[in-house]
Amino acid sequence: MSPRTKEQNEQIREARIRQIRRAAADVYLARGLAFEIKDVAAQAEVGYGTVYHYYSNKFLLLRDLLEQAASAARELTDKTMAEALPARERLRLLSVRLLGLWSEERSVFILYKMASEKFHQLPEGSARALAVLFDDELYRPVADAMRECVGSEAAEETANMLIGSLVGCAGLWLYRSRSDLDAERMADLLFEGIRS
Template sequence: MSPRTKEQNEEIRLLRVKQIMQAAAEVYLEQGITMEMRDVATKANLGYGTVYHYYKNKHALLDDMLWQAFHDARQTTEEAFGAPRPPEQQLRRYGTLLLRQWFRDLSVYILYKMIWENFQQVPGGRFQKLYDQFQTELYRPLVSAIQQLGAREPEKRANLLLGSMIGCAGLWIHHGHEEPDTDEIADSLVRSIEKEGTLTP
């Protein structure tokens, strides 16, 4: 058998990292910051040593998972708000896309949930840079779209929208239900914001 090529080794590495991060997200939802690397290895169906080969401890794993979630969420935010559409259409698209992403990639849901909880479980301002970039690149575009609607207190409306989405998604995620109708959820939540705006009678 010929040795693997550099490209094959990199492909295996990326698959292993993805496998570990997916398992870590599931374990984190079950255990929070008390999660153990051994539980991640079990969930990923990998050897304990294999997980430690990629991550020296759970904090390094959590760092990688959250930053990857941030980059994925940024793509979704850009997709929702990047095209020139009326703000109400942008907000509905944003709500639908983000909810779908949360149900299919638990690490992105965890990112939003941890931001909303102000990283209560993580000591020492470990994620200050992540928090700052979240505010600039993921939160401000949402506030801007709500401002364009003419809604009063756009930051308050943005907080209510995200908080409602996090709570709503959590009902399905934590109880293991199938993905709900994300379009319907997003439409209901955005309609409550539109009522506060000048664009809706």
């Protein structure tokens, strides 16, 4: 057998990090911030030291998990907000797509849930940086599109209600490990209450 190439080693490293982040999201949903690195290692089916090799503590792991989640959410938000649709339809489509993404990538749901709680569970520096990132790149596009739907006065209040409702509804499914979340129906119900 020949030794692995640098590229092969990098692919293995990236796959292991994805595996650890996915396990961390599952463990966080089950235990909240009370989880420990050993819980993540058990969920990922890797050695305790393997997780520590990549993350020296759970807060660094959570920060990486949330930054990657923000990247996925930003890509989805940018793509959806660029659609040639009226603002209300873009917001409904974003809602459906977010619910679908949250069902597949629990870390993105955790990002939105923690944002709704001002990232208060994280160390202050991480909390502040993630709050700014969330507000600028994920919340602001929703509020701007909502402004087109309901006007300036009610835009932020309605954006808050939309995001909060999505987080609450999805949480009921995800915390119970259900996979039958009907994103279309949930979005339709929410948007029946959002009128121009």
